[in-house]
Amino acid sequence: MSNHKGILLESGTNELEIVEFQVGTNKFGINVIKVKEIIQPITVTYIPHAHPNVEGIVQLRGEVLPVVDMAKVLGLQTNTRDEQEKYIVAEFNKQRVVFHVDNVTQIHRISWNQIEKPSDIYQGSSSHVIGVIKREDEMILLLDFERIIVDINPESGINVESVKKLGKRERSDKKIVIAEDSPLLRKLLHDTLNEAGYMNLEFFENGKDALEYLEGLVKVTSDIAEHVQMLVTDIEMPQMDGHHLTRKVKENPNLTKLPVLIFSSLITDDLRHKGDQVGAEDQISKPEIAELVLKIDKFIL
Template sequence: METEKKGILLESGTNELEIVEFEVGSNKFGINVIKVKEIIQPMNVTFIPHAHPHVEGIIQLRGEVLPVVDMLKVLGISNAQRNPQQKYIVAEFNKQRVVFHVDNVTQIHRISWDQIEKPSDMYQGGSSQVIGVIKYKDEMILLLDFERIMVDINPASSISVEAVKKLGKRERSEKKVVIAEDSPLLRKLLFDTMQEAGYANLDFFENGRDAYDYLETLAKADKNIENQVQIVITDIEMPQMDGHHLTKKIKSHPDLKKLPVIIFSSLITEDLRHKGEEVGAEEQISKPEIAELILRMDQLIL
């Protein structure tokens, strides 16, 4: 896996991603390659009493103790026979490492974010772990929200309003903030924490394309965009247009390029920080460090 990953996505802001396709039961799912550290054979798992029902236990991998999450239980797939090709996907995001137990890992696909459809509210429900549907040949691959899966297991890993309360009362309501974030859960948490931090003038968009179209429309009406919007916050993984591509388009636009952009994502690691730098982001902050995000916003727009 490490060998396969070396040549991927050398250029930032192309609006493309690589996904690892894997199987749970008879269903096909995807995880962004950027999250995947390695794929290994199953190991002996040490049982942990009173652990979350989705956690099988822990393993020791090169001296590091990691939780193992059973994706059959996460996805509510019952009576499925375990595939003899079972694999462990070792992943890293949100400053944590975790192992996902799946039935098989099949292949890697390179696709564009605009090929990924947002799930319909009609069939996904309010607590779905699906963030995108990929139509590939005659099949459908579901892109999973691994951040939500981990928040369900460990709520302490999510964005905390309490962390913002420690910053004290402030008044920022005159500052207009544009936020691109595809997760309904994260939009709600960002709304609550931004309000607590005094930022009340917020415009949310479900993907980078909608956010860019909005900003471009504003710029056509008034080239002095900084009079209308003071800062842009963007996730990376979003259907239609990802955060790196959004940032690149903003920084390539003659009027929008003056806007400061902060990338706020679970994918901010030392290995990947260069991608945000290449597209011109002023700051990159890892979820769930909401207090740090607020402080950097203060510095950039005051």
């Protein structure tokens, strides 16, 4: 599983592949793109006073990586762990981390529109679930791995101070549409972009809603620049992902001039070509919020 470049050859198809894994009796999913490899557990070195969800560290190919106990993260009882348990070695937000799970079962290829957003009623504000995939007689829960890591190490998240250093400028009349499914990140983006002087923001929790909004605007007038000056989008979102959204915008003659910035934890050298293929003006890796502000400045000031 070391090379995923060929998995979804065409960009913007609104599909993804997920690795299904188990913790206890529950089934969860992680985007294949985040997975570097799956290995058998190796010797863990305990770290005193580490976060309770961190088992310790391992050395893998000369690199020292933290091991996160997913049973503790999810508050689940697991059976006595056995020979089926696995380490999922993942990479996102420019960092590598190992997730300790009870079993890795299979890979599914699905469309983002098959993933339902979990209801606030049953997930609560502290949930790590960002999507529910219904398959025959079972459900697979898609987890917010970025949030799991930020909960352990808040320093790895978006840094508002880095934006304050840029200073406020007169940016408030420029309108930015933002597609981001994480409530936590929507608030952080709202606060940090306001701090930078961008006050005119329109948020959507998936690409489908953002696209419908933009398409509605160009029915009134063909010049999208009169209404919106920038689209910022995440990649992983239920209903419609950011690559598909970007592709749809660039294929629409009335929207094609709208600059699109992809702001995602999945921006790596291996995956940058996907954003290029769908026509994004630029791509910034989370959590580099200061860089995002500078890129917005470049395109719309």
